[in-house]
Amino acid sequence: MTTGTTPDMHLDRLRGWLHACVPTLGVTADTPLTATRAGGGYSNLTFDIGIGANEATRHVILRRGPVGVRADRGAHDMRREFRVLSAVHGSTVPVPVPIALCEDESVIGGMFFLMSKVTGVAVRTLDDAPVLRDPAMMRRMSESCIDALAALHALPVERMPLYDAAKVDGYGARQVANWERRWAAAQTPDVPTTDAALVFAWLSEKLPAPLPPALLHNDWKFDNLLVDAADPWIIRGVLDWEMATIGDPRFDLATSLGYWVQHDDAPMLQALALGVTNAGGCLTRQELVDRYAAQRGVPVDTPVYWYAFGLAKVAVIVLQLYSRYVRGETQDARFAFLGGMAALMMQTARTAIDHDSLEPR
Template sequence: MTLNDQTIASREGEELDSSVIDSYLKSTIPGLSGTPQIRQFPGGASNLTYLLEYPDLQLVLRRPPFGHKAKSAHDMGREFRIISQLGSSFPYCPKAYVHCTDEAVIGSEFYVMERINGIILRSDMPAELNLDAEKTTRLCKSFIDRLVELHNVDYQACGLGDLGKPEGYVARQISGWSDRYEKAMTPDAPQWTAVKAWLKDKQPADHAKPGIVHNDYRFDNVILDPHNPMQIIGVLDWELTTIGDPLMDLGNTLAYWIEAGDPAPMQLMRRQPSNAPGMLTRREFVDYYAACAGIRIDNYDFYYTYGLFRLAGIVQQIYYRFYHGQTKDKRFAQFIMMNKLLEQISLQVIDKSTL
């Protein structure tokens, strides 16, 4: 079990100047007193996240990573706007406090939001939660319920209608991630040629009802109620959110969903307890999602394979920074192996697919 206040000293090269941060925040957030203790949240591989602990208030700061950045990624203002405007319709967003566009303050733009106290699950289900299979199933369904709820939000009503272009979303994602992957290539990276061709050939029409697409919905981006861990009280990491086909978002989540019966190499890639007794399989996940959403999904191979390819694109973008010495985070050294494994999984799905 990981309480979301578990932090580490800032990693080398990712430190923040507490006096500079404190001066800026006191000029923008009324009532702050004392000086903040700054620690870093260890999770995540994209934007950097810090805990700012004042005597009477705890805040979270988000900033882009150091080094090379994909052109369309790490838009702090966009992420700040999303949680600011979505909160009234989807009450799991943290409260947004301030967005700083002056890069002179800490060397990049950033934003500050509230800290939601709760539990964040990592690779394995902690014994301290005492969740048997029945309770774990309830937690799993709660996780899916929140995703369906997000996809059903009236994004026009909360002022986010211009967040993305739902028309042509499926085709745009396939071509866009193919292009981003090519730009992040390193000499040791797989080509993904067969998978990209299959995705282009098999892409379906856009779903009839577009919705808000989180684009990174997984267990370590949700916060569980510490008093009732079957319930989700917060959803984090809105960096990649847009308007588009909700089934593509489902595919994104399935790419992270390593079930108990998956082979050992896939288990090594697992970063959430989706293999715990009581967790739904991918097929059961899709069926429950479809039932809650009131739709029919007979074959999810395309969406799952897309999710795997997109995940490989994200992994490769991060590995690119490590390969070129633009980040010192040693976790990223193994990302090239994850990329290769994701291609192998995709080819296996394609080989068995009836599409």
């Protein structure tokens, strides 16, 4: 029996592979399988695989790269993501249990891996965890979020699978140059460039001396954390390790700051809020930096640098989406306002630099 909402999943071949290669799951030639798309990401694809029927159904999660994209390159490298997940599993950072990696692309049309299904919610709105309407609860969750990031950066980096191939020297300079190149490549005629030019020049000139390297998640925000619905300060699992790398840990903090919209930010920035960082009780950006520094026991000097970099990075990501819309590669109406959003984020980064402050002006 083969059912589900993803006819391109080749469940018959998947069943055969599970039976032959993952005996711990107990899949036989007659075991019903279902596959349902999970999550709303735009990069790697996630599926909930149901094994069995009715009350006896068990679930595992399957991750694969986008259809038609090589699964051994960059963020779509399934081997790489599986190795990182395996290295982090069992540490102080909660992650799904890695189960198996399939490098045979003939099974479902691409390399993939399996991991356990974590019970929890990704908080994108207060409706996902209504208890967060209590500011005290919201504060505890935001504290847990940054504490877990600090715990990740404290893991022994030399034991990480990416360490031997890491290009630690010059990491920061490459990051600044990389995101500046991406901004230029995504540029559209209607998005101003003056603020971006000044921001990237300042980031290049003021690059702080590096800290010892750590494992970076590179996309640390609320909707990549599965938390307990009743006690949302309890993180059940950290997801989406596809962009993990080795580098200066403050660049990971910077990405979080770039997404961390406060309740008193400009109204248009409020539209970007991912998760509930602008809810009552949530840590402010300055409190986020201070708590991270205290948890790690390392200074976070020039916090405005990391906020400006985070804003610039997220602005580039937003502009890339808008550029796709302008070129007609997507008709998604939600993308129509993103050019103004990217410009506003660069303007916000420049204002933060000019006033040397993480607070809105």
